Amino acid sequence: EAQVTQNPRYLITVTGKKLTVTCSQNMNHEYMSWYRQDPGLGLRQIYYSMNVEVTDKGDVPEGYKVSRKEKRNFPLILESPSPNQTSLYFCASSWSSGSAIGRQYFGPGTRLTVT
């Protein structure tokens, strides 16, 4: 089954404790992306990657890191989480050519709470 998986699905952590949220897709997609969703603010793009070893900032990259060492994986790293990073996070992937880039497949989401 074609899918995007994220782990963990729920995480409660404390300020300053480094964490990684994993994202994996099995569709051989080139494009992968991370979003955060907060009440009243909609979905905002954090980082995206056009292919292996190629990453770019989205609209809200501060406080986050990403890496793309393999095509299928795109982990989101919070080196020193703060309470304002409490949010619902989504990973997505798509083909990168032409109109396909906008046709994204989303993961189920990771609900992160930083205390």
Place this chain on the structure above:
Amino acid sequence: DAKTTQPTSMDCAEGRAANLPCNHSTISGNEYVYWYRQIHSQGPQYIIHGLKNNETNEMASLIITEDRKSSTLILPHATLRDTAVYYCIVRVDPRDDKIIFGKGTRLHILP
């Protein structure tokens, strides 16, 4: 900033057609319009996309005005399961591959 404008919320009676508008007056000639929906806090689900012509698939129809400055997503026979937030998006700039979702329209299907 989102390049699209949508009403914050809409109501539609069950069984009727739901028509969700979107303004994208600054869209450029080669930018596509995409529609997604998000049920509760699940991951958004792709519905349909188009460039100039009207499009239809098993989920919905997309009507794009001739000047491409606005579009309408049509759910022909709305059911309670169509209650969701609907997002209309365009590519911000094909050269940098960002995607901006905006805040969407919360559609309530009334029994």
